[in-house]
Every structure is written in structure tokens, then in C-alpha cells.
Amino acid sequence: MNNLGNLAKKTGPTWSREFDLLIRSIGECKSKAEEDAIIAREVDLLKPRLKDAKIDKRSLKEVLVRLTYVEMLGHDASWGHVKALQACSDTNLLTKKVAYLASGLFLDFRSDLIILVVNTLTQDLKSDNYLVVCTALAAAGKLIGPDLINAVLPAVTGLTNHPKDLVRKKAVMALHRFQQLDPHHEGPLAGADLDKYYRQALCDKDPSVMSAALCALLEVVALDPKPYKNLIPSFISILKQVAEHRLPKSYDYHRTPAPFLQIKLLKILSYLGAGDKTASDNMYAILGDILRRANTGHTIGNAIVAECVRTITAIYPNPALLQAAAEMVSGFLKSTSHNLRYVGIDSLARIVRINAKYAVEHQLAVIDCLEDPDDTLKKKTLELLYKMTKPGNVEVIAEKLLDYLRTTTDEGQKAEVAKRIGELAERFAPDTQWFIDTMNKVFELGGDVVAPSLAHGLMRLIAEGAGEGDEAxxxxxxxxxxxxxxxxxxxxxxxxxxxxxxxxxxxxxxxxxxxxxxxxxxxxxxxxxxxxxxxxxxxxxxxxxxxxxxxxxxxxxxxxxxxxxxxxxxxxxxxxxxxxxxxxxxxxxxxxxxxxLPADASCEDVDVDPSLPFLDGFVAAALANGAAPYISEQERFAMGVVRPSHHDEVSPASYPLVGNSASAWRFQIH
Structure with missing residues (x-):
């Protein structure tokens, strides 16, 4: 909207007043019907002006901006799309910028009309005016789809060596967009070595170009870290320079040096150091330094600390760093902010996943988070408590979880908590009596949302006993x-x-x-x-x-x-x-x-003789009374007996029931 306002001011005072009047009238609408009526009148004014073959450039810019506003409000302006694309070839820079802006808002790369602007876009990428080149690069990210990447790729890659840093940055951003459209290089980018341009931009003297390269590298490293292991020293060096305030002051945010660059670099390092001790050894020093420097108490500093903890827990573990991370997280847990406590719970869960000992001293603070009114925080706390539980603290944590089960009214939460308590009780119960008492409370408090598997587990335990052979x-x-x-x-x-x-x-x-x-x-x-x-x-x-x-x-x-x-x-x-x-x-x-109904065989294994010999007497008596002998299934098939269909009524009389063993009493329904 600011861009539209700026363009409106450049087109003249009359246009500015008309545009301001349109915006004001839209803002004062009290119903959707009033807004639709205003837009309909606006469309009736714009259509004849846009169809006028003698329309001047100033009026064309005016119509395109107003048309963009109409489309942004959700109304159809497709009748002006082709005119916007045609205006992209105008020699006037301001008209070209308005046309590209309108085209990017009207259309995307899936539109069939984009083919009309490809040639113009290619020519603009080769322009001597770097402002035209920047405009074309910005439009390429919006309008060029996977099928048309090859048409502009040579021109875009050539611009990575442009003398203007703004052009180099936008060229890297365009390549990044192409990478997103074809992430595995299986389509138009097959054979294109984008990595060398990213690596080149990473060493650019302008921080904005380097930042654009980091965005692209973050995505490719996440897909496959191995080819980028040799860049670890470069990433560490850049992170160190950023942390030491070597970038221009314009990159500072609340006196924190380029925090968003730091976060990107930390994410990249987390991918590169995962499971790799050699790579991680080189990161420990800088991560410890970042953790100390970012602890400013400000929101953006907390964001860097949280991301640093994520990286520390993602790479090969280092006890000193884990201890330092746990101490930082304790400050989050003690905060009055729901957001910080949530971040603290999430960060501590990552640390506990590596080693549960770091959570022992924060156990009470974590349990206190269950009393927080924020449901999201409660859910995250329950997950952490589940991961923190061990034989020494299972009784305390189970009691707290039962208290939560007693107070919550959310059936989904009840079912989840009951399941967690059952799993913890089964794994860490100090004795069977405590297990039975705890499960009884779970059933009583959880009600019918409790999973049947928990009931089966309890009945099995009572039937099998302690499993130590002590009958008493x-x-x-x-x-x-x-x-x-x-x-x-x-x-x-x-x-x-x-x-x-x-x-x-x-x-x-x-x-x-x-x-x-x-x-x-x-x-x-x-x-x-x-x-x-x-x-x-x-x-x-x-x-x-x-x-x-x-x-x-x-x-x-x-x-x-x-x-x-x-x-x-x-x-x-x-x-x-x-x-x-x-x-x-x-x-x-x-x-x-x-x-x-035996009195003592509820959990005994019963040995069954499949021949059922106790029925032999009945079989012999039936044969003596003239019953036909049993014919096996294989013999019936050999005799050509056809099995009945699924819909046939089958009774025991359908087959001979008598033979030399108890199998004579069996019949099948097919």
C-alpha cells in the first residue's frame, strides 16, 4: 500500500487527490455492499480509459495503480491484465515499474499470459540502467515459473558479477527463487551449478549480498549438508564478525548486531554439525561466545539464545555447552512471560533428550508451569515431564500429572495425560501396589477417555503378579x-x-x-x-x-x-x-x-492337544450307530465336492461329522 501511495504522489496532484478520495471512501464504508458499489463505479470509470488507444503514460500509470487497488480488494480486474503486461515494455522507468508491480500482483507463474512478458523481461535484464535491471529481477521472482527458468537463467547468473551491490543481491535472490521452484535440480535447473554463485556471494564485500546468499544456502544445506562441510570455517568466521559488531550500524537491531543473520548462521551450523564430532569441535568456541553475548535480556537477544540452544543440542554434544545452555534456559523458566516460559520448556526438552541430568535442578520450575493458564504451555510441559521421568522421581511427577488430570476438562488432554501416566507407571513403578493404586486413580479421574490398553495392562499385571516367582x-x-x-x-x-x-x-x-x-x-x-x-x-x-x-x-x-x-x-x-x-x-x-471356570487358572498356560482325544469315544459311538466316516478336505476336493459359497446356509449336516478322531466334529464355512 505504501508503494501505491508513493506512486500516486509521483503521478501528480490531481491523481493523488482522486486516489486519496477512493481510499477514503472505501475506508468509510459501513458494509460490503457499499464497498462493492464504489468498486463497481471505479471499474466503470477505468474500463473506457484503459481501452483508449491514445491514453498517455501518466494516465496509464494512474489506471494501473487504481486497477491494482481494485484487485487487491478482491474484485475481478482480469480485463486489464494484458494491458499491464504490455506496459512492461514501456521505455519510461516509472511506467515500467508500475507495470511490473501490477503484473506481479495480478498474475503468477502459472498464468498462460506470462509468455507475453518473457522477451521483455530478458531484454530488461540486459539493460544498462541498473534500476531497470533491479525491477526486472524483482519481477522474475514473481512471474518466471519452472518451465521458463532456462529463458532467463543465463542473464540472471551473469548479473551476480554486476558492479552494483543492489543488482548482485537481487540476482542471488532470483537464483534462490529458482532453487525453490526446482529444489532437486531435476527440471530446468538440471546441470546448473548454482552453488558456485552462492559461494561467491557468501564472500561478497557487501553484507546485503552475503545475507541473500545465506538465505539460499540455509535451504540447500538443510536438504543435504555433506557438500557444504568445507564452508564451516567461512560460516564461523562470518558469525564471529557479526557478533563483534564489524557490520555497519544499520544492521543493528536494539543494539544487537544483525540478529537475523546470526539466527540464519546458527541454523546452518546446526545442520552441518549434526552427528559430526570433527565439524562440531570447530563450533564450540563461537557458540559459547554467542550464548554469552546474546544474553542481554531483550526479546531479540532471547531469540538468539533460544536458537543457539537449538544448535548446541543439534550438533555433537559438548558437556560444557550443554551446562551453559541449561543455565540460560533456567532464566526463561523463571520469567513471567508465557512466551519465554514456553521457549524455556522447549529448549529444556531438547537438552533432556541428550542427557536428563541437566533437568534435575529445574524440575520444580517445570512442574510449576503446569499451573500456568496457557494451554499450549501446559501441553509442552507435559511432554517435557514425560521425558524427564526416571525411577527416582516417578512418584512426584505422577502425582502432579494426576493433579492436572483432576482439574482439566479437555477430553483430548485427559486422554493424553492418562496415556502418559500409564506409560510412566509401567516403566518406572517402584512396586506393583503403587502401580495398581496409580492406575485406579487414572481410571477414576480420566473416565472413559482412558485407552482400553491401559486397562488390559493393569489386568495382565494382576494376573501375572510381580513376575518374580513369589506366589505368596x-x-x-x-x-x-x-x-x-x-x-x-x-x-x-x-x-x-x-x-x-x-x-x-x-x-x-x-x-x-x-x-x-x-x-x-x-x-x-x-x-x-x-x-x-x-x-x-x-x-x-x-x-x-x-x-x-x-x-x-x-x-x-x-x-x-x-x-x-x-x-x-x-x-x-x-x-x-x-x-x-x-x-x-x-x-x-x-x-x-x-x-x-477354574478357580486358579486365570493366567496359566493351557496345553491343548489339537487331536482332541477326549472326543474319540463319541466318534466311536457314532460310527457304531451307522454314521458315515469323516472325509478329509483334501479327499473331498479329489472327489470333486464343491465348497458352498459365502451366501449358502451351512449346518453341521452339510458335511460328514464322524471319523476316527475329534476332527470329525469340525466343519468349515467358506
Whole structure:
């Protein structure tokens, strides 16, 4: 907008007043409809003037600037695009600049109209007037696409040796743009050695040219650092000169020497030193110097410190530098600014990734960040706490994470924190009892957003025990878990995932709970009668009742019988199946019940004989009664028997069921 205003002043007082009036009227609009009406009137005025074959250069500049303003407001000005491109060939410098500016705003390199300006652009790049050359270079970055790079590339590369530093800078910027359009040199730039021009510009006596080269080199180094390892001494030398105020004062920002150049150089060094001890050894001294010099307390100084810490953690580690970086980061953590604390958390996380010992002294400051009202900072803090945790501090950090879980209302955050606590508890738990207590709190506080995998992990731990072969300790653990869950059932409302765990544990180890199986059955029945349980939880509860009745040899109490009856008539197929199976088992022989619902085999490995020899008697009896012998699948194929389709109704009678072994009882649905 400033460029448009400056151009307006150069075109004369009348034009300036008209343009000012247009801008003022647009600014005073109270609705989009008013703005559209003003723009429509403006378009009606500009169209005939632009079509006039005798339009003078001054009027042409006026129309192009006003047309640019119309397009910037989101209205269609495509009827003037060709005129703008034609004006690029005007001999008047001001008209040419306005035309290139308008063309760059109207079009991009994907437009088919760009072909009209390529020849003009090529001629302007060879002009004796360096201002025309600069204008053409600026336009080339906007208008030249991947397919047209070769048309202007020789002229642009030749301008890297131009006597004017402004031209050299813009030439490097144009090459950088071409590099972005074809980063892997697989298209028009294939075979073009842009690196030599970047290296040449890096040693340019003018800092602006050197800065433009750094921008380009940063991108190519990020893609592949290896070819640029030999430039490390040059980058270090430039960084040292910048830090020592050897650049002109115009590059200072709040008394900080060329901070944006420093940040670019630090990023380049981070790529070049990653995993390379030899390269990193040369960087340690300058990085330590930059870290000290940038610690001014000003915002831009903090930015350099943060980038320096990033570089220190990216290259081959140096203990002294890591310690210095951790001390700098501690100042960020103590700040009252949310932004600085966030930067501190992020920087400390990078340091911890290398060695967690540097975070020990800042542990309390990190935990305090959980109380910050900024949600982004909280999330970053949680990530850092997860990385900082080890056996010595897992209890403290888990307690803080549970406090956060207790206060947050964001379900996404709850799920993430619950997952983190579960992972930390499983990795660093001081004992199994603490693990069980902690996970119970996670389920209770996290609710149904907690991942089912955490519940499965807890049930597996209780079933397998401590894993040390101490049966007495495992029995005590299960008894404690059963007692704890009996107490939890007295609470008025519990999450469904926790109810599933409770039902499973009490079904397996209810005999170890206070009061024995009878007390557990009574409590579970009360739970089912007093709470509107989801059907999946009722399935767990029915399984628990079946186990308890089988283990305790108890008669089925009337409330439990009613529960089974209700479930057997449920519309939920899974719940109905569970109920019918449970009824059949409880009403069947004791041997069958004990075999299907053992009292002590919840976590034992069961050896299964695939031949199922216990069915041989049934097979022999069936054969004696005249049943056909079993024919194997291979024999059926040999006989030409066609397998039924997926849609066929298949019953056990579809195949012969009798043979010489239990396999005769199997049939397949294909």
C-alpha cells in the first residue's frame, strides 16, 4: 500500500487527490455492499480509459495503480491484465515499474499470459540502467515459473558479477527463487551449478549480498549438508564478525548486531554439525561466545539464545555447552512471560533428550508451569515431564500429572495425560501396589477417555503378579487389589472402563476379598440393580458372577438369577450369548463347570492337544450307530465336492461329522 501511495504522489496532484478520495471512501464504508458499489463505479470509470488507444503514460500509470487497488480488494480486474503486461515494455522507468508491480500482483507463474512478458523481461535484464535491471529481477521472482527458468537463467547468473551491490543481491535472490521452484535440480535447473554463485556471494564485500546468499544456502544445506562441510570455517568466521559488531550500524537491531543473520548462521551450523564430532569441535568456541553475548535480556537477544540452544543440542554434544545452555534456559523458566516460559520448556526438552541430568535442578520450575493458564504451555510441559521421568522421581511427577488430570476438562488432554501416566507407571513403578493404586486413580479421574490398553495392562499385571516367582507376594497383591475394588464399588459413580477392570478382578480373585465370594456377589448384584450399566459392562459383570458361583460352589441367588434371565432376553447378541452360556455352565455338571471356570487358572498356560482325544469315544459311538466316516478336505476336493459359497446356509449336516478322531466334529464355512 505504501508503494501505491508513493506512486500516486509521483503521478501528480490531481491523481493523488482522486486516489486519496477512493481510499477514503472505501475506508468509510459501513458494509460490503457499499464497498462493492464504489468498486463497481471505479471499474466503470477505468474500463473506457484503459481501452483508449491514445491514453498517455501518466494516465496509464494512474489506471494501473487504481486497477491494482481494485484487485487487491478482491474484485475481478482480469480485463486489464494484458494491458499491464504490455506496459512492461514501456521505455519510461516509472511506467515500467508500475507495470511490473501490477503484473506481479495480478498474475503468477502459472498464468498462460506470462509468455507475453518473457522477451521483455530478458531484454530488461540486459539493460544498462541498473534500476531497470533491479525491477526486472524483482519481477522474475514473481512471474518466471519452472518451465521458463532456462529463458532467463543465463542473464540472471551473469548479473551476480554486476558492479552494483543492489543488482548482485537481487540476482542471488532470483537464483534462490529458482532453487525453490526446482529444489532437486531435476527440471530446468538440471546441470546448473548454482552453488558456485552462492559461494561467491557468501564472500561478497557487501553484507546485503552475503545475507541473500545465506538465505539460499540455509535451504540447500538443510536438504543435504555433506557438500557444504568445507564452508564451516567461512560460516564461523562470518558469525564471529557479526557478533563483534564489524557490520555497519544499520544492521543493528536494539543494539544487537544483525540478529537475523546470526539466527540464519546458527541454523546452518546446526545442520552441518549434526552427528559430526570433527565439524562440531570447530563450533564450540563461537557458540559459547554467542550464548554469552546474546544474553542481554531483550526479546531479540532471547531469540538468539533460544536458537543457539537449538544448535548446541543439534550438533555433537559438548558437556560444557550443554551446562551453559541449561543455565540460560533456567532464566526463561523463571520469567513471567508465557512466551519465554514456553521457549524455556522447549529448549529444556531438547537438552533432556541428550542427557536428563541437566533437568534435575529445574524440575520444580517445570512442574510449576503446569499451573500456568496457557494451554499450549501446559501441553509442552507435559511432554517435557514425560521425558524427564526416571525411577527416582516417578512418584512426584505422577502425582502432579494426576493433579492436572483432576482439574482439566479437555477430553483430548485427559486422554493424553492418562496415556502418559500409564506409560510412566509401567516403566518406572517402584512396586506393583503403587502401580495398581496409580492406575485406579487414572481410571477414576480420566473416565472413559482412558485407552482400553491401559486397562488390559493393569489386568495382565494382576494376573501375572510381580513376575518374580513369589506366589505368596502375588496372592497378597491380588488380595489387596480385590479389597481395593470392593471399596471402590461403594462410590456412587465410576467410569465404565474402571467397572470392567473391577468386575474382571473380582470375578477372578473375589475369593481373596473380605467376606469371600458371597460378599462380592452381593456387591456386584447391588451394582447391577442400582446403576444403569452399559451392556458391555453387564457382560463383564455376568462373567464375574459365573466365576464366583463356580469357585465358591454357591447356589445362584435370586437377584443373580434375575440378572441372567434379563440378559438372556436382551437384544444385544453378545450379552444374550454370555447369559445363556453362563446359565448352561451353572446348571451343568460340576466337572464341566470347574473345567470351564477354574478357580486358579486365570493366567496359566493351557496345553491343548489339537487331536482332541477326549472326543474319540463319541466318534466311536457314532460310527457304531451307522454314521458315515469323516472325509478329509483334501479327499473331498479329489472327489470333486464343491465348497458352498459365502451366501449358502451351512449346518453341521452339510458335511460328514464322524471319523476316527475329534476332527470329525469340525466343519468349515467358506
Amino acid at each position: 507376594a502375588d496372592a497378597e497383591l491380588r488380595a489387596q487389589a480385590a479389597a481395593a475394588y470392593m471399596q471402590l464399588l461403594s462410590k456412587p459413580k465410576l467410569p465404565n472402563i474402571l467397572l470392567k477392570v473391577i468386575c474382571w478382578v473380582l470375578g477372578e480373585y473375589g475369593g481373596l476379598a473380605p467376606g469371600g465370594p458371597a460378599a462380592v456377589v452381593e456387591r456386584l448384584v447391588d451394582l447391577a440393580e442400582g446403576t444403569a450399566l452399559p451392556e458391555e459392562v453387564r457382560g463383564y459383570l455376568l462373567a464375574a458372577l459365573a466365576k464366583l458361583h463356580a469357585q465358591g460352589g454357591l447356589p445362584l441367588a435370586p437377584p443373580a438369577t434375575q440378572l441372567l434371565h434379563d440378559a438372556a432376553s436382551s437384544h444385544n447378541v453378545d450379552l444374550q450369548l454370555r447369559a445363556l452360556q453362563t446359565q448352561a455352565l451353572l446348571e451343568g455338571p460340576a466337572s464341566t463347570r470347574q473345567g470351564a
